[in-house]
Amino acid sequence: MMGEMHVPARSRARKTTAKTADTVATVVLWALALVCLAVLGSIIGYILVKGLAVVFDPKFILGKPQAINAGGGILPFLLSSIYLTLLTMVIIMPIGVGAAIYMAEFAGESRITRLVRFGADSLATVPSIVFGLFGLALFVVAFGMGPCLMAGALTLALLNLPAVMRTSEEALRAVPASYREASLGLGASRWQTIRKVVLPSAVPGITTGGILTIGRILGESAALVFTMPLFATKAPTSLFSGGAAIAPNLWYTLTEAITPDAQRIAQGEAAALVILILALNLVARFLAHRYQARQGMVG
Amino acid sequence: MELRRGFHEQVDELNAELLRMGSVVVETIERTRQAFVRFDKDLCRQIVEDDDIVDDYRKRVEETGFELIARQAPVAVDLRKLIVIMRLAQHLERMADLCVNVCKSMESLDEQRISDWIRESINDMGVKAVQLAEQAITCYRTADLAMADDLEDQDDAIDRVNRRFFREFKSTGEEDIETAIRIVMISRFFERIGDNAVDVGEHVRFMLTGSGTL
Amino acid sequence: MQTDVEGKSVAARPLATPEPQHGRYMISIRDLDLFYGDFKALEDINVDVEHNRITAFIGPSGCGKSSVLRSINRLNDLVKGARVEGQVFLDGEDIYGHGYDVVELRKRVGMVFQRPNPFPKSIYDNVAYGPRIFGVRDRAELDQVVEESLVRAALWDEVKGKLKQSAIALSGGQQQRLCIARVLAVEPEGILLDEPCAALDPIATQRIEDLLQELKKTYTIVIVTHNMQQAARLSDYTAFFMIENQGDPGRIVEFGPTNTIFTTPEDERTERYITGRFG
Structure with a gap:
């Protein structure tokens, strides 16, 4: 057969x-x-x-918050959250990426770098309410800032710095050694190599870390409970003026607010927060993608 | 897009070297014929001396071929061509050696004892040998299979003259025995040149078709 | 009696000559030992690299061929714990001497790696990388350098219409020629290639080999290869590296004209290796 x-x-x-x-x-x-x-x-x-x-409902999304009466809007909260996010990112990215470059490119492997890395990883697991208390003691009280945009941003920066540093470090480490060799082999200095080859190649990884951080900043409430106002009728007008971000306000609205439509406002804020996070995510991804395309990083 | 340009250039160079060797050998055969016909012993000595040139050619061609095979790992037609080039160098060198043999055999010959018919017959063989050698090189150079195959038929003419010497010497007995032996040998040398040309033709057939005798 | 590539006979070159000959040789390695921490990876390396010739390093894996190559433009400096003893002369000057300018060295002796490693940038930016590092800003000048380098690397015709596209989109063989173009753009005198064809198919490999044959008219080339046939086809001189026993440092067993190495090697170990009887 x-x-x-x-x-x-x-x-x-x-x-x-x-x-x-x-x-x-x-x-x-x-x-x-x-x-x-x-x-x-x-x-x-x-x-x-x-x-x-x-x-x-335009009256909700663009309206002014009400402390007592029903029908309050959330525009100042939205703006506060966006300001807060931007300010925190402006503080955190240079420091976090800078530290990551040092850790990944210069520090080498030693007891100290291992300690730093261990410290950063441990800090990342500390509950955010503890950072909130720390921010209260340092920025609000000791520096005399009072609860304000800057105090909140600095606290969030401290909270997220370890994660930004670690993800950026990993992104830098993930850049193939062959790129460094090629650059150094062409006579480039170490710093030129980092600036022109390593860092641009790590941008996608660093961006991913940044996007996650943006999400965490927008969603953070515990760290802001003591460092920013929970309710304010106006968006911050300066770095040191008050203003309430959505997430802590959401918590406030559900637990403390006396407006009759608190439930409705909380539901609206939750949806707005989700949409905002999604939108910022998409924008960040779009920018990263365009950067990669411009650089010729993708075939 | 042609790859391995460097290697192919080297093969071309080797090919050119072999063709130069070929024309030297053809000329040597022609000079040998003239030396016999004119009974020019100076020319004979010159031919014997010049054999070194042909030997050097063979050495160069073979060394280069050897090296190319070792280093370039040629395949298919490249391989056949390189092997055949080396074989041809051997045959060409042997043809030149046979000319030297003719010249050396002439040394102790007495011109007086060589009759006209001998002179004419050897001359015929020489002419034919030159023609065969030329044809052998041409069929290689032009990659002409028909011309290569034709060599064997052409060679018959020389063989016929060669056989005639035996018959003639047996029947006449006019010449003394030593002259007769030497003439038979010289005739035999020319005949061998023809055989080498036929061998070249067979190698060319192998190079072109990949079949037949290598 | 050995002969050099032109067929002129030269006296058999001793492996260790006390004084390097300048002029004829671009690179002379003298009594080089290389350590990684406590491990001695190379011992007693002596090689002379002739101008405008291809010198090949062959030998079994892990015998230190690449390490020698990398010590020629001091890329081993980047490896932690790597330490060099002995001398490497570039046109008579010891590159391990005090105060030697490493950047200048790497500019003069470029390196092409085993796996094509173009930067994740456009084809243009890859080639322009070196010139920009050295301060060329003028657009027209950069354009010219990029074109010339790509032409010399036999890649121009394939990429001239898409210089702004990502180098990552090129085929492996094209990427490797791009890496060669990138090295050529800084106008080096020597090119070191570390198994440049290991990741390429036979046709792409052959194209690189043809390219190197062309480039040696202008540049001095040292190539590490696992492929013995490649060394045989390509090089003028060959150094055969070997490790005697596990854990021993790599040494050069035989160094000489490629003809000799591949037709009548002097050392029995070379013969056994190139005929495939061990390794």
């Missing part, structure tokens, strides 16, 4: 078992992925279903 290969029965059985195991594993993994997606989807879905109607 042609084409019939003689396969021993036992081997055939083993083959079948392996095939079954393969199918089972695939199904299980698919199911797990679906569970994750479902949880995520239902949370976002719930927030949007409850909040979208509120968000699309």
Whole structure:
């Protein structure tokens, strides 16, 4: 007979078992992925279903907050959050990336760098409320800033610095050694190599870290409870003026506010926050992508 | 886009070297014919001396071929060509050696004892040998398979003259035995030149088709 | 009796001559030992690299060929714990001597690596990288350098219409020629190549080899290769490296004209290696 290969029965059985195991594993993994997606989807879905109607009310999104009466808006909160995010990023990125460059390119492996890295990793796990208390003691009280935009931004900077530094460091380390060798081999100095080859190549990784940080800043409330006002009717007009960010205000609205429509406002704020984070994410990604395309980083 | 340009240039150079060697050898055969016909012993000595030139050619061609095979790992037509070039250098050198043999055999010959028909017959063989050698080189140079195959037929003419000497010497007995032996040898040398030319043709056939005798 | 590449016979070159001959040789390595920490990776390396010739380093993996190459433009300096003893002369000057300008050295002796490593930048920016490092800002001048370098690297015709495109989009062989162009753009005298064809297919490999044959008219070339046939085809001189026993430093077993190495090697170990009887 042609084409019939003689396969021993036992081997055939083993083959079948392996095939079954393969199918089972695939199904299980698919199911797990679906569970994750479902949880995520239902949370976002719930927030949007409850909040979208509120968000699309111009009086809400562009209105002035009300302390006592119903019908307050959230525009100052939105603006505060955006200012806060920008200010924090302006403080954090140069320091974080600078420290990362030192760690990745100059420090080498020593007891001290290991200590720094361990410290940074530990700090990243400290609860944010502790940073809030620290910010209260240092910026608000000791520096006499009072609860304000700058005090909040500095506190958030401290909170996120370790993560920014570590993700940037990893991004820099992920740049192939061959790029450095090529550059140095051409006679470039170390600093030229970092500035012209290593750093540009690490930009996508650093950006990803930055986007995550933006999300954390926008969503942070505990660290801001003591360092910024929880409620304000106006957006900050200077670095040291007050202003309330959305996330802490959301917490405030649900727990402390006495406006009759607190529930509705909270739902609207939640949806607005999600949308804002999504929007900033998209903008950051778009800019990163355009940068990569301009640099010729992608084929 | 041609790859391995450097290697192909080297093969071309080697080819040119072999062709130069070929024309030297053809000239040597022609000079040998003249030396016999004119019974010019000075020319004979010159031919013997000049053989070093041909030997050097062979050495150069073979060394270069050897080196190219070792370093360039030639394949297919490149390989066949290199091997055949080295073989041809050998055959050409042997043809020149046969001319030297003719010249050396003439040394102890007495011109008086060489009759006209001998002189004419050897001259015919010489002319034919030159023609065969030329054809052998031409068929290689122009990659002409028909011309290569034709060499064997052409060679018959020389063989016929060579056989005639045996018959003639047996029947006449006019010449003394030593002269007869020497003439037979010289005739035989020319005949061998023709055989070498035929061998060249066979190698050319192999180079062109990849079949036949290498 | 050995002969050099022109067929002129020269006296067999001793592996260690006390005084390097200047003029004929661009690079002379003298009694070089290389350490990585406590590990002695190379011992007693002596090589003379002739101007406008291709010198190949062959030998089994891990025998230190690349380390020698990298010590010629001091890329080993970047490896922590790497230490060099002995001398490497570039046109008579010891590059490990006190106060030697490493940047100048690397400009004079460029390096091409095993895996094509173009920067994640445009083709143009890759080639212009070196000149820009050395302060060339003029657009017209940069344009000219880029074009000339790409032409010399036999890549111009393939990329002239898309200089602004990413170098990452090129094929492996094109990327490697781009890396060569990038080195040529800083106008070096010597080019070091560390297994430049290891990641390439045979056709791309052949194109690189043809290119190197062309480039040696202008540049002095040292190439490390795993591919013995490549050394045989390409080089004028060959150094055969070997490690006697596990843990020993790499040494040069035989160094001489490639003809000799591949037709009648003097050392039995060379013969066994190139004929595939070990290694």
